[in-house]
Amino acid sequence: MVNTDLLIGLDDTDSKKGMCTTYLAALLVGLLKECAEIADYPLLVRLNPTIEYKTRGNAATAIKIKTSHADRVKSVVIGAVAQNAELNEENTNPGIVFAEDSDAEALSEFTERAIKHTVPLEDARKIIADMELGYHYFKNGRGLIGALAAVGADRWLVDNDYTYELITYRTMERWNTSRYIDEKSVWIADSETYPLTWDTVDVHNKKIVFAPHSPCPVLYGIRGDDIKAIESAYEMVESEPVLMRQVFRTNQGTDSHLMHATIPKVIDGESYVLDGIISKPPRVIEGGHLIFKISDPADGPSIECAAFEPTKNFRNIVRSLIVGDMVAVYGSVKDGTLNVEKLEVMELADNVVRCNPACPSCGKRMKSAGMNQGYRCRKCGTCSESPETEVLKRDLAYGLYEVPPVARRHISMPLIRYRSSDKIVHPSR
Numbered sequence: 001m002v003n004t005d006l007l008i009g010l011d012d013t014d015s016k017k018g019m020c021t022t023y024l025a026a027l028l029v030g031l032l033k034e035c036a037e038i039a040d041y042p043l044l045v046r047l048n049p050t051i052e053y054k055t056r057g058n059a060a061t062a063i064k065i066k067t068s069h070a071d072r073v074k075s076v077v078i079g080a081v082a083q084n085a086e087l088n089e090e091n092t093n094p095g096i097v098f099a100e101d102s103d104a105e106a107l108s109e110f111t112e113r114a115i116k117h118t119v120p121l122e123d124a125r126k127i128i129a130d131m132e133l134g135y136h137y138f139k140n141g142r143g144l145i146g147a148l149a150a151v152g153a154d155r156w157l158v159d160n161d162y163t164y165e166l167i168t169y170r171t172m173e174r175w176n177t178s179r180y181i182d183e184k185s186v187w188i189a190d191s192e193t194y195p196l197t198w199d200t201v202d203v204h205n206k207k208i209v210f211a212p213h214s215p216c217p218v219l220y221g222i223r224g225d226d227i228k229a230i231e232s233a234y235e236m237v238e239s240e241p242v243l244m245r246q247v248f249r250t251n252q253g254t255d256s257h258l259m260h261a262t263i264p265k266v267i268d269g270e271s272y273v274l275d276g277i278i279s280k281p282p283r284v285i286e287g288g289h290l291i292f293k294i295s296d297p298a299d300g301p302s303i304e305c306a307a308f309e310p311t312k313n314f315r316n317i318v319r320s321l322i323v324g325d326m327v328a329v330y331g332s333v334k335d336g337t338l339n340v341e342k343l344e345v346m347e348l349a350d351n352v353v354r355c356n357p358a359c360p361s362c363g364k365r366m367k368s369a370g371m372n373q374g375y376r377c378r379k380c381g382t383c384s385e386s387p388e389t390e391v392l393k394r395d396l397a398y399g400l401y402e403v404p405p406v407a408r409r410h411i412s413m414p415l416i417r418y419r420s421s422d423k424i425v426h427p428s429r
Contacts, residue, residue: 003066003067003068004066004067004068004070004100005039005064005065005066005100005101005102006036006064006065006066006067006070006073006098006099006100006101007062007063007064007065007097007098007099007100007101007103007104007151007154008028008062008063008064008065008073008077008096008097008098008151009060009061009062009095009096009097009098009099009146009147009148009149009150009151010024010025010028010060010061010062010063010077010081010094010095010096010143010146010147010150011059011060011061011094011095011143011144011145011146011147011149011150012053012092012093012094012095012142012143012146013081013084013085013086013092013094013143014055014056014085014086014092014216015055015086015089015091015092016055016056016089016214017086017089017215018086018175018176018215018216018217019084019085019086019092019216019217020216020217020218021059021060021061022044022059022061022167022218022246022248023084023169023216023217023218024061024080024081024084024085025042025044025061025062025063025246025248026042026167026169026244026245026246027080027084027244028063028076028077028080029042029063029246030244031076031080032063032065032067032073032076032077035067035069035072035073035076036065036066036067036069036073037065037066037067038063038064038065039064039065039066040064040154040249041164041247041248041249042061042062042063042064042246042248042249043061043062043063043064043150043153043154043157043248043249043250044059044060044061044165044248044249044250044252045059045060045061045062045111045115045146045149045150045153045157045250045251046058046059046115046250046251046252046256046257046410046411047059047060047114047115047145047146047149048114048115048116048117048118048257048269048270048271049257049271049332049409049410049411050268050269050270050271050332050333050334051118051269052269053091053142055091056212056214056216057409057410057411058146059146059410060143060146060147060149060150060153061150061248062147062150062151062153062154064101064154070098074098074134074136077096077098077136078096078136081094081096081136081138082138085138087138087139092139093137093138093139093140093141093142093143094137094138094139094141094143095124095135095136095137095138095141095142095143095144095145095146095147095148096135096136096137096143096144096147097128097133097134097135097144097147097148097150097151098133098134098135099131099133099134099151101154103131103133103151104151104152104153104154104155105155106131106152107127107131107148107149107151107152107155108152108153108155108156108159109152110123110124110127110148110149110152111149111150111152111153111155111156112156113149114145114146114148114149115149115251115256115257115411116256116257116259116270116271117270118269118270119145119149121140121141121142121144121145123145124144124145124148125141125144127148128144128148133148135147153251156251157249157250157251160251160254160256161251161254161256162249162250162251162254163223163224163225163249163250163251163252163253163254163417164223164224164225164226164227164230164247164248164249164250165221165222165223165224165230165247165248165250165252166221166222166230166231166234166245166246166247166248167218167220167221167245167246167248168218168219168220168221168234168239168242168244168245169217169218169219169242169243169244169245169246170217170218170219170240170242170243171240171241171243172217172243174240174241175215175216175217176215179211179219179220179239179240180239180240181208181211181219181220181237181238181239181240182237182238182239183208185236185237185238185239186200186201186208186210186237187201187208188236189222189232189233189234189236189237190233192232192233192236193224193229193230193232193233194416195416195417196224196225196226196229196230197222197223197224197226197229197230197233198223198224198253198405198414198416198417199223199253199405199408199414200222200223200233201405202404202405202406202428203428203429204312204313204404204428204429205312205313205404205406207406209405209406209408210222210223217243219239219240219242220237220239222234222237223252223253225417227247230247251411252410252411253410253411253412253413253414253417254411254413255330255411255412255413256411257271257332257411258271258272258273258330259271259272259273260272260273261273261274262274262275262296262300263276263294263295263296263300263301263302263303264296264300264301266303266333266338267333268333268334268335268336269332269333269334270332270333271330271331271332271333272330272331272332272333272338273328273329273330274294274303274328274329274338275297275326275327275328275346276294276295276296276297276302276303276326276327276328276329277294277295277296277297277324277325277326277327278292278293278294278321278322278323278324278325278327278349279293279294279295279302279323280292280293280302280323281321281322281323282307282318282319282321287308287309288309288315289306289307289308289309290306290307290308290315290318290319291304291305291306291337292304292305292307292318292321293305294327294329297326303333303336303337303338304336304337304338305329305331305337305338305339305340306337306338306339306340307340307403308339308407310406310407311340311403311404311407312403312404312406312407313404313428314340314343314401314402314403314404314407314428317343317345317396317401318340318343320394320395320396321345321396322349322351323349324349324350325345325347325348325349326346326347327343327344327345327346328343328344328346329342329343329344330342330343330344340403341402341403341408341409341412342400342401342402342403342412342415343400343401344399344400344401344423345396345397345398345399345401346398347398348394348396348398350391351391351392351393351394352389352390352391352392353389353390353392354387354388354389354390355387355388355389355390356368356375356387356388357375357384357386357387357388358388359377359379359380359382360382361377361380361382362377362379362380364377364379366378366382366383366384369383374386375387397424397426398424399423399424399425399426400415400418400423400424400425400426401415401426402414402415402426402427402428403428404428405428414427414428415427415428416429
């Protein structure tokens with residue numbers, strides 16, 4: 001029998017009530033060992049984070065294998081999805097794509113589209129038909145979009161940035177119960193492996209952030225750039241029993257969803273880096289959220305930007321902005337508002353304030369002499385008609401700031417990973 005290099009893409013098997021597509025991928029890695037050789041780390045691909053139908057982090061997965069039993073492999077995969085996916089949930093519509101290794105390069109562009117844009121299901125179906133790929137779907141098959149993108153990610157990740165995540169899974173009897181993780185051991189693991197691992201804890205907000213709060217099978221996930229460091233952190237964490245664990249290669253922590261654009265080109269449901277001038281200063285709205293407005297530097301249109309309450313101490317940076325500051329904002333647009341994930345301070349305007357004039361005789365500040373009557377020094381009797389202006393010192397440094405780990409999206413790059421030599425960065429720790 002001929003040994004075939006096969007890529008298996010999976011998506012949309014979970015719901016808000018349970019399951020996780022990465023769990024199914026990890027399960028299949030074990031099941032497929034009886035009829036195939038696992039050729040590489042499975043892939044975990046975070047697609048466009050603004051998609052309406054996402055469950056949590058909009059993840060799709062792919063598994064790369066070598067096999068001479070392709071039909072048996074397909075049967076095992078379809079059976080596992082049928083048995084484990086949340087098929088009774090209205091918005092769960094699993095898709096599976098089977099492709100040869102050589103197909104990944106042709107699909108890389110589709111992966112890019114799915115990470116940055118909204119892709120119609122019809123487009124995925126057409127590509128599958130044109131390339132004569134194997135596939136299977138349940139219900140309306142919307143998961144075919146992510147499954148196809150996950151297959152293309154085998155090439156896309158090679159050509160772009162990638163990281164790793166070790167995900168641990170709970171024993172089935174513990175699903176939908178409170179997780180037990182010894183927090184002290186997590187802080188120790190982080191201190192021993194940071195910055196090769198990251199977003200395990202939030203130092204400023206004193207929280208561990210590597211474990212979900214949803215009823216899914218995931219216990220926790222350790223993210224990083226170095227597999228040895230990730231494995232080392234795993235060995236230090238003490239927790240409830242782990243059913244299985246799996247290392248994924250992923251685009252998490254890469255900012256691969258962001259596109260450089262100008263304000264007039266912005267559309268809802270996509271993510272951008274936008275340069276602009278602060279045209280309306282930050283204001284607090286109900287819930288502790290901060291809203292400000294930037295305008296196009298060429299006197300073009302403007303867009304509202306939001307630093308929501310969960311961004312916690314990041315809002316202190318936003319509060320320091322004044323009209324005239326030149327900034328770049330990073331984030332996703334929804335309902336015409338950009339949800340800020342990072343903010344770069346590029347130029348600071350002078351913070352000019354009006355103040356009572358100083359008396360030329362004694363140097364003390366004059367007092368108002370009454371409405372429209374100027375100012376008078378109570379000691380010397382000296383008068384002045386006009387106030388003075390003063391430029392206040394700005395307590396804000398140039399450079400790139402980020403929301404803390406407690407508010408960070410899976411796909412957003414922590415500044416500790418930032419490799420650009422032309423930017424000053426201010427990591428959250």
